[in-house]
Amino acid sequence: MEQDPSIELSDEKIREQLDLLVQDTVFRSSKRSIEFLRYVVDQTLKGSADQIKERTIGVEVFGRAPSYDTNMDHVVRTAAIELRKRLAIYYGEEKHRSEIRMSLVPGSYVPHFTLPTQPLPPEPEVAPEPAASAAPTTIATAQAEGSVPPPEPTPAATISAASHRRSLFFGLGLAVLVILSGVAYGRFHAQATQDIFWRPILDSPGSVLLAVGDVPNGPPTPSPTADNQDASLPTLQATAAPTVPFADMVTIASVVGTLESHGKKVLIRRESVSSFSDLREGPAVLIGAFNNEWSLRLTNQLRYTLALDAEKHLIYIKDTKNPTSRAWSWGTDQPKVHKHGGPALHDFALISRIWNSDTGHVVIVIGGLYTYGTQAAGEFLTDPNLVQSIVKSAPLDDAHRNLQIVLGTTVTDDTPGPPKVLAVSVE
Template sequence: MTVSTPANPPPPDKEAVLQQLERILASEAFQHSRRYPALLRYVVEKTLEGATEDLKERTIGVEVFKRRPEYDTAADPVVRMAASEVRKRLERYYTSPSHASELRILLPVGTYVPEFKFPEKPITKSERWLNERRVWAAALLLAAVVIAIGLAMRPGQSALDQFWRPVMTASPVLMVGETLIGVPKATPAGNSPVTEIIDPKLFLVVSEVNTKLAAYFSAHGKTLEFELARNVTLDRLRKRPFILVGAFNNPLARESVASLRYYLHLDTANRVRQIRDRQYPEKHWDAPFGELQRDYALVVRAPEPRTGQMMVVIAGLGERGTAAATEFLTNPKYMERFATQAPRGWNRRNLEIVLETEVAGGDWGEPRVVAAHSW
């Protein structure tokens, strides 16, 4: 059991931790959910039993979320997403002044082993008042940050605005995504590989991507119309500019970049997702199924070869690649950085950009440009 020991009070005992657990799970932050209380209860009870070796992503996925033992943790991040939400809800719980003097149950980032500790000292009425003031101050600061982001995203001549200008000619802009993932599954010798279609429940990631893009377009007086790839025909794509999100979970994205220099390829024999370079066939960027230390994404701004309509493709090999590419296309600093290295007139040319991002603890890092092509 991982215990942080304060200077004065003794370490919390098992009964105290269990009582605090029940208090937390009965709070508004947890009582209306099944998934997050189940995860928190599991990791707390396993830690109290001394069974921290069971607190691995795959074990939790099987025991708590009823996944198959062989499930692909890279394609189905249910444990990482749930743990992230549990951390947020615990923070929300302890932010309330009424809980300030209670025993802490914490779930540090990068581990599924919780920590238990007492607050350093009892909270006085004056300190409680100060905490309430800090909560309000934090809320005001957050509002200021949101306003600042909105101002930063206002239409102008930034490199980011120049990138998006060709698809800003109509509103709403069609944004096509998908939620199903194709996972190659090996079959007995002599048979061809097949694809098993699963629903990885990546709705939190999808929501983050959608929210960032919607916020950028809204700041520019435009809206997005969301649609699933399975419901979209080529005839519909001929009518106005569009955005394709996803790679191997969006067949329209794969088909739309198939004839370009950089294109998407699924190596089913070796269970590897790839971005390949048609000009230099020996060059490719790989993301195997399973745990990733690095993810990649292909960003395209060009006419769709079959319809002639302007498109933007945001295609991560994994979901973290897509998330990093979305950050690249909504945070002005990344496109400004790209513009300083891009050839003259890049903003008026068709573009393909290959991005790389480090993956650690289930989170993605900053997107970096590793290859680019314009024509």
């Protein structure tokens, strides 16, 4: 009888794999994902997997009060989505294929551990008393996640019963292969779609300029020379900030990681010291909206623009085909931090991929009305599955057409939720 591979999943080996995961670059930038994964793995190894619930995680990991409302506060669900994505990215790399795999059981927050897929062991011609442990790892995994195992034959089993069992194992193995092939194709196709969005920059020679907004002190003011305030360009403050908002730093890290993974060198500069001559030297990525003058200037002639309504104390994304709408707005006089139990905050972001005929290069603008929107936009552009969602709405492969994406995000406890596509424009 062949030993079941699952018994090799000792606590020691699982903890060693956990250390490998949290020390990898995929996880190091997310303290939230690290704490979440450490907690659920530790609870499972202690035999308390049945205690891993949304409320328990919210209290033990994220410091919520025991009576907090899980219907209003989605911190655990949002963190679980992020953790699943990071695990998928980690195990999607070839160098990690031979490691113990960790995942979250579908529909729960309980971790599941499996060995790397092993070859199917040979089936004997006649097996009167087959051992369930002889099933391949892929079959054992499928059973652990809810599939119904085949019934065991009685001691009086005949050769036809063994043949039936072999056919059943073959069928299950083939089904698993088809499923894994579909998952692999979906991941590859989504990754290819993300690459198409970035292709105009990736195919350009030389380095990429990443200009970070550094204008402090809140929203801009209306242009004093404009006759019509609704059509005015916001005017930024003249001084530069010594620091960069945390959300902008998260977006910078995501974008730099995506570009450098394709071999592109990135030059990071403050927007205030980036000139038109710099933009003429090669492609550029602009981080920030109302804190980045280049973002305001380069999107001004497109369908979706960054606008200011001083009378209503709003900054907003303006649709030139519906100029009176203020649906995508942020109140400049509203609280900037979401408090537990308070009304939900909604931020919006504008992503623009612009073919700039003046510079002869592509410029990508990533900016939210507030910092939450900027972070959500950065997450969107560096997640292959999210970029895949706009394929039917936009021809990503035409670099000479201007592409714009309007996103929305709901803020919970100072953390932006998953970005949602609200509008797409191609000109």
